[in-house]
Amino acid sequence: MVDLKCNADFCLIPMGTESPSVSNYIAEVQVLMHGSGLKYSMHSAGTTVEGPWDQVMELIGKAHELMHKLGVQRVQTDVRIGTRVDKKQSFEDKVTAVEKILKE
Amino acid sequence: MVDLKCNADFCLIPMGTESPSVSNYIAEVQVLMHGSGLKYSMHSAGTTVEGPWDQVMELIGKAHELMHKLGVQRVQTDVRIGTRVDKKQSFEDKVTAVEKILKE
Amino acid sequence: MVDLKCNADFCLIPMGTESPSVSNYIAEVQVLMHGSGLKYSMHSAGTTVEGPWDQVMELIGKAHELMHKLGVQRVQTDVRIGTRVDKKQSFEDKVTAVEKILKE
Amino acid sequence: MVDLKCNADFCLIPMGTESPSVSNYIAEVQVLMHGSGLKYSMHSAGTTVEGPWDQVMELIGKAHELMHKLGVQRVQTDVRIGTRVDKKQSFEDKVTAVEKILKE
Numbered sequence: 001m002v003d004l005k006c007n008a009d010f011c012l013i014p015m016g017t018e019s020p021s022v023s024n025y026i027a028e029v030q031v032l033m034h035g036s037g038l039k040y041s042m043h044s045a046g047t048t049v050e051g052p053w054d055q056v057m058e059l060i061g062k063a064h065e066l067m068h069k070l071g072v073q074r075v076q077t078d079v080r081i082g083t084r085v086d087k088k089q090s091f092e093d094k095v096t097a098v099e100k101i102l103k104e
Numbered sequence: 105m106v107d108l109k110c111n112a113d114f115c116l117i118p119m120g121t122e123s124p125s126v127s128n129y130i131a132e133v134q135v136l137m138h139g140s141g142l143k144y145s146m147h148s149a150g151t152t153v154e155g156p157w158d159q160v161m162e163l164i165g166k167a168h169e170l171m172h173k174l175g176v177q178r179v180q181t182d183v184r185i186g187t188r189v190d191k192k193q194s195f196e197d198k199v200t201a202v203e204k205i206l207k208e
Numbered sequence: 209m210v211d212l213k214c215n216a217d218f219c220l221i222p223m224g225t226e227s228p229s230v231s232n233y234i235a236e237v238q239v240l241m242h243g244s245g246l247k248y249s250m251h252s253a254g255t256t257v258e259g260p261w262d263q264v265m266e267l268i269g270k271a272h273e274l275m276h277k278l279g280v281q282r283v284q285t286d287v288r289i290g291t292r293v294d295k296k297q298s299f300e301d302k303v304t305a306v307e308k309i310l311k312e
Numbered sequence: 313m314v315d316l317k318c319n320a321d322f323c324l325i326p327m328g329t330e331s332p333s334v335s336n337y338i339a340e341v342q343v344l345m346h347g348s349g350l351k352y353s354m355h356s357a358g359t360t361v362e363g364p365w366d367q368v369m370e371l372i373g374k375a376h377e378l379m380h381k382l383g384v385q386r387v388q389t390d391v392r393i394g395t396r397v398d399k400k401q402s403f404e405d406k407v408t409a410v411e412k413i414l415k416e
Contacts, residue, residue, distance in 0.1 A: 027202050041147075045195065080182055095146060098131050
C-alpha cells in the first residue's frame with residue numbers, strides 16, 4: 001500500500017484498432033471515471049484524476065481491463081503522476097495559482 | 105522541415121529550483137504561449153498547443169530557453185504529440201467528439 | 209485489483225531539490241527496484257519494469273514515498289504503461305523483434 | 313531557431329493499424345535514426361536521441377511523416393526532453409553517474 005495522495009494525468013491509446021478514431025473507447029473510459037467516485041477532468045490530451053495513489057492506479061488499470069474486454073488487444077498509456085508533501089493541492093488549484101500570477 | 109500539423113500537450117518541469125512550487129515559471133511560459141500566435145490551452149497537467157510541427161516544437165524549445173534565462177539550470181518536459189492525416193481535428197474537437205458520444 | 213501484466217517505463221523527477229543533479233536520488237530508486245523482485249532495467253531516460261499491474265504501480269508509488277522520506281517535497285513521474293492480451297511479451301522481446309526485422 | 317542541445321526519449325505509437333504489433337514500423341524508424349547522423353539508442357520503451365534541439369525535433373517529425381507515408385493515418389508520440397546548462401552530459405553519462413554511486 002502506498003500512503004500518498006496523487007494527481008495523475010493519463011492519455012490512453014488503444015492499439016491495433018481498425019480505425020484511427022478512438023473517441024468511442026475514450027467515452028467508455030469516461031463512464032468508468034464517472035463511476036469511480038474520484039475527482040477527475042477530461043481534456044483534449046488526457047484525463048486528470050486525483051486521489052489516494054492505490055485507487056488512482058487501480059482505476060487506470062481498470063481502464064486497461066475495460067479496453068481489453070471491448071476487444072482491444074493492446075493498450076498503451078502515458079501517465080504524469082505528481083505527489084507533494086509540502087501542501088495539499090487539488091489539480092484545479094494549480095491552474096488557479098498560475099492565473100493569479102498572470103493577473104498580477 | 106516537417107510538413108505536418110500537430111497537437112502537442114507538454115508538461116514542463118524546472119529542476120534544481122529552490123522551491124517545489126513552480127507556478128511563477130509556468131506563468132512565464134503562458135506569456136510566451138500568448139505571444140506565439142498559436143492556439144493553446146493550459147490545464148492542470150500541462151499546456152496543449154496546435155499548429156505546424158516546426159512552429160510548435162520551436163515554441164516548446166523557446167520555453168526551455170526562457171527557463172534557462174530565468175536561471176533554471178535544468179528543464180525536463182514531457183510532450184504528447186499527435187498527428188493525423190485522415191482528417192483535420194482541432195484539440196477542442198477531440199473533447200467534443202467524446203462528449204457527443206456520452207450524450208447519446 | 210487489476211488482473212493484468214504490464215510493462216512500465218518511468219522517469220521520476222524530484223522537484224525543488226537544491227541541485228539540478230538527481231543521480232543520488234535515482235541510485236536510491238535503483239536499490240528499491242533491486243529489492244522488489246520484479247524484472248527491471250535502467251536506461252538514460254528512465255527505468256523499465258514488468259510484472260503484475262498492482263505490484264508495478266505500488267513499486268513506483270514506493271519510489272515516490274522513498275523520495276519524500278529523503279526530504280524531497282515534490283515528485284513528478286512520467287510513466288508509459290503497456291498491456292497486451294494477444295501474446296506474452298517481455299520488455300526485452302520488444303527490442304529483439306525490431307532487431308530481427310532490421311537484420312532481414 | 314532554438315539554441316540548445318537536448319536529450320529526447322520518444323515512444324512512437326502508430327494508431328489505427330490492423331495489428332497490435334508495430335515492430336515493423338519501429339524498425340523503419342530505426343533506419344531513419346541511423347541515417348540521421350545523430351547519436352541515438354533504442355530500448356524497449358522508446359528511442360533516446362541527443363543533439364541540437366531543432367535537429368532532434370525535426371527528426372521525430374520525420375518519423376511521423378514516414379509513418380504516414382507507410383499508410384498510418386494517426387501517430388501519437390510521447391517525448392521526454394531534457395536540457396541543462398550547468399554541464400554537458402551525454403545520455404550515456406546519466407547511466408554512468410548512477411552506476412558509479414551504486415558501486416560506492
